Amino acid sequence: MNWVLWNDRLVKDEDIKLSKEDRGYQFGDGIYEVIRIYNGNMFTAQEHIDRFYESADKIKIVIPYTKDLFHKMIYDLIEANEVTSGQVYVQITRGATPRLHHFPITPVETVLTAYTKEYKRPVTEMVNGVAVKTIEDIRWLRCDIKSLNLLGSVLAKQEAYENGCFEALLHRGDLITEGSSTNMYAIKDGVLYTHPATNLILNGITRRVILTCCEEIGLPVVEQPISLATVLSNDEFFLSSTTTEILPVTTINGIKVNKGIRGEWTHKLQIALEAKIGQEVHA
Incomplete structure (x- = not known):
């Protein structure tokens, strides 16, 4: 079974429901990271997480989790999927709101998703x-x-x-x-x-x-x-x-x-x- 991180929960892949008005889908209004997994552990995890938060700051997205909690969420995802050699992809978007180019006037919930996959070294x-x-x-x-x-x-x-x-x-x-x-x-x-x-x-x-x-x-x-x-x-x-x-x-x-x-x-x-x-x- 493939587990996916959806905001702060691990859910089945087929249970994710994303809005057609998500700003990541309509504008590319979000950021992402790819972290390599070796022997079941993330390599340079802290550096990737720091850059993830830096990118979010640069486009004025507030990630609603501390770095420590975010780190644990990603680790739990890797452990749930029993990945030993592969990668984890994580992204966050500004959220779903009626389509306007400027940021939402009323704050909306960001949308975080992450998944893992096996990957062999080239x-x-x-x-x-x-x-x-x-x-x-x-x-x-x-x-x-x-x-x-x-x-x-x-x-x-x-x-x-x-x-x-x-x-x-x-x-x-x-x-x-x-x-x-x-x-x-x-x-x-x-x-x-x-x-x-x-x-x-x-x-x-x-x-x-x-x-x-x-x-x-x-x-x-x-x-x-x-x-x-x-x-x-x-x-x-x-x-x-x-x-x-x-x-x-x-x-x-x-x-x-x-x-x-x-x-x-x-x-x-x-x-x-x-x-x-x-x-x-x-x-």
């Missing part, structure tokens, strides 16, 4: 790498908010998919920002480069862990945008996210990076990250 891609395609970043200017407004990302991901690529490599003019659902990194002459955590990217939780790993393995980091014009001159390139962990980018627009194989620094970072998540180091 081990093959971790070793062999993935292909990306450069695509102009047409998203809004508040990418630091993990909002439900994902159409720009969806269109970019679809274009990449239609061209046989795993991910879109987004850029604004000559400056690379991130992927449609990932953060991006280049390594040149033993230095890692990645876009700084501004409003133009989402400051990924895995990104933050990777920067800590860089310090631990002695890889200097420069947080500055990567130039699109010189992207193929880098020694290594990789992407990261909660669900993908670290994936080498072995081709960009069909052109090989590092002869189409995983780089040494990328491999070292994968090993460092695996040590933190308590997973077996892959080949």
